[in-house]
Amino acid sequence: MSKFKKGGKNELPPISTASLPDIVFMLLFFFMVSTTMREVTLNVTVKLPTATELSKLEKKSLVSYIYIGEPLRQYQAKFGVAPRIQLADQFANVSDISNFIIAEREARDEAERPMMITSLKVDENTKMGIVTEVKQELRKAAALHINYSSRKPAQQK
Amino acid sequence: MSKKMPEVPAASLADIAFMLLIFFLVTTTMDVDSGLERRLPQWVEEKQDEEVDVKERNVFVVLVNRNNDLLVENEWTDIKELREKAKEFMANPADDVNLPEKEPKEIPFFGEVMVTKGVISLSNDLDTKYGTYIAVQNELVAAINELREELAKSKFQKSYIDLDKEQQDAVRKVIPSNISEAEPKKRN
Numbered sequence: 232m233s234k235f236k237k238g239g240k241n242e243l244p245p246i247s248t249a250s251l252p253d254i255v256f257m258l259l260f261f262f263m264v265s266t267t268m269r270e271v272t273l274n275v276t277v278k279l280p281t282a283t284e285l286s287k288l289e290k291k292s293l294v295s296y297i298y299i300g301e302p303l304r305q306y307q308a309k310f311g312v313a314p315r316i317q318l319a320d321q322f323a324n325v326s327d328i329s330n331f332i333i334a335e336r337e338a339r340d341e342a343e344r345p346m347m348i349t350s351l352k353v354d355e356n357t358k359m360g361i362v363t364e365v366k367q368e369l370r371k372a373a374a375l376h377i378n379y380s381s382r383k384p385a386q387q388k
Numbered sequence: 389m390s391k392k393m394p395e396v397p398a399a400s401l402a403d404i405a406f407m408l409l410i411f412f413l414v415t416t417t418m419d420v421d422s423g424l425e426r427r428l429p430q431w432v433e434e435k436q437d438e439e440v441d442v443k444e445r446n447v448f449v450v451l452v453n454r455n456n457d458l459l460v461e462n463e464w465t466d467i468k469e470l471r472e473k474a475k476e477f478m479a480n481p482a483d484d485v486n487l488p489e490k491e492p493k494e495i496p497f498f499g500e501v502m503v504t505k506g507v508i509s510l511s512n513d514l515d516t517k518y519g520t521y522i523a524v525q526n527e528l529v530a531a532i533n534e535l536r537e538e539l540a541k542s543k544f545q546k547s548y549i550d551l552d553k554e555q556q557d558a559v560r561k562v563i564p565s566n567i568s569e570a571e572p573k574k575r576n
């Protein structure tokens with residue numbers, strides 16, 4: 232009868248996990264290549280407007296960011312709910328922008344300075360008043376190449 | 389002499405790699421930054437009338453008010469119609485006297501062509517929503533991009549993005565993108 236049963240000695244061999252590290256490393260390299268580091272912690276909520284005619288920001292090292300939006304809830308007691316400007320990691324006023332641009336410019340190589348881009352990440356419900364003030368400051372600081380950050384609409388028409 | 393070195397256990401290698409993987413998943417973002425690229429005009433210290441030598445017919449006035457309504461060339465307009473209007477203005481196919489003048493220019497690949505002198509002027513109220521402003525800018529950029537695409541198709545039988553750099557430059561010169569973001573006027 233027990234032609235196929237050989238006394239329980241022949242157990243299933245365990246699955247080899249020797250290739251598991253290789254698989255995980257492959258995933259790791261994929262994520263290292265395709266993602267970018269987060270630069271700042273956002274203190275304001277930014278919901279970008281949608282647009283279709285987008286151009287990509289090619290060189291991340293040449294881009295400096297200006298965020299405008301409502302402060303997050305934990306900052307609202309101190310800074311109110313009106314849209315505020317965020318430069319690097321902290322809240323700022325319009326008058327701080329020129330210093331920020333100068334600092335950003337100093338941090339780059341001389342050869343790269345003319346190619347610098349300022350990316351405006353502005354919440355879509357912000358009023359234009361504050362944005363216009365920022366734009367005027369950028370013009371004064373001669374940071375003329377700007378990019379209105381926006382995202383693709385969810386569904387294609 | 390021939391004492392065998394014990395093998396290094398590789399069982400924990402997977403754990404280490406997982407830890408690294410999770411670290412990268414948490415600290416990085418995947419989104420590619422993209423947006424509408426624009427150039428601001430130079431800052432001029434003294435206020436001077438920029439539109440001295442720009443004729444009325446050469447300016448396409450777009451106003452956005454505080455209720456996010458559009459006034460295009462003194463007509464109330466829906467944002468869906470803006471693209472067609474802007475295209476008609478920049479192309480001026482029938483040489484209408486109310487649409488912008490053209491001047492001949494020497495451009496590689498095209499020879500002497502008539503280039504429009506039209507300028508799109510966009511101004512907004514201080515209370516305009518940023519989302520609306522971007523939507524309007526997007527329509528204007530889209531109008532110019534569509535004209536360039538049509539030109540590239542008819543001249544080179546290729547899409548604009550497939551052209552090489554010199555050809556793209558030439559197309560850009562034939563259809564310039566003159567969008568001026570006027571300074572806001574203070575309400576008195």
